[in-house]
Amino acid sequence: MTHQPPSEQPFFSAVVVDALRPGARSAVSPGGTGKPNDRLRVIWLGRTRVPGIEAGVRLRLKGMVTRVDGLPAMFNPRYEILSRQEHL
Template sequence: MTHQPPSEQPFFSAVVVDTLRQGDQRASGGKKPYDRLRVIWLGRTRVPGIEAGVELRLNGMVTQVDGLPAMFNPRYEILSRQEHL
């Protein structure tokens, strides 16, 4: 997750890792091209419920930012949270 300093325009960013398809590597010759996705919410310094270990469903248009697929201001649904022991 990334936080901007107060002097810059606010945004909240996280890199989401696709763990549901890690075993499915046959179609791309054993290598998945997009197992990570940068998610960016503009105008926000945090997004309630978004933290490390949370499983999400995202909906939005994908673009490229610095060679990584990215979504800006996606709709999201929190599917589950990782329990801390």
Template sequence: MADKAARPAAAHGGPASVPLTELPVRGRVDCTGFIESVTYQPANEQAHFSAIVVDRIAHRGDTGPLTRLRVIWLGRRKVPGIEPGTVLRLEGMVTPRDGMPTMFNPRYEILSRQEHQ
């Protein structure tokens, strides 16, 4: 994660799109990535749903490091369509949390889903 300021806003008034490899330490961003994993919380814990978003899907033999972004939806136990393999466009504020860039309650758009066979 580079120590950079957020990029300037795009022409539509929102943040400019950045690759996950260029996320600022803090700031509003628009980015795209693949859901690597999701975490469901037990019913006796505070409701939130989280996912790890990566810059690419790792394949066998791929030794390059993955860039990860934790995404957390507060007050929800599940977000429809958010599952491993899904490609998302996310928009929100990035902040460091427990050593990982994290985005809370982002706006999102599902771009594609991995087909299950």
């Protein structure tokens, strides 16, 4: 997740890993290189946080996909929280 400094336009960004796709592996390999098809950058403009969006949350997203810095990205998507990890 990324937060902008107060001097810049606010946005909230997270990279979502597709863990449900058959055959999907970790988004980052041991060598540190990511596989773009397993990741999606999600960006909410005009916000510094999005309620319920945090590490470990399973989401369903709906929106138009584009590319930002070579990574598939979705701006201001509709989202549904499917489940959360329990914190012990």
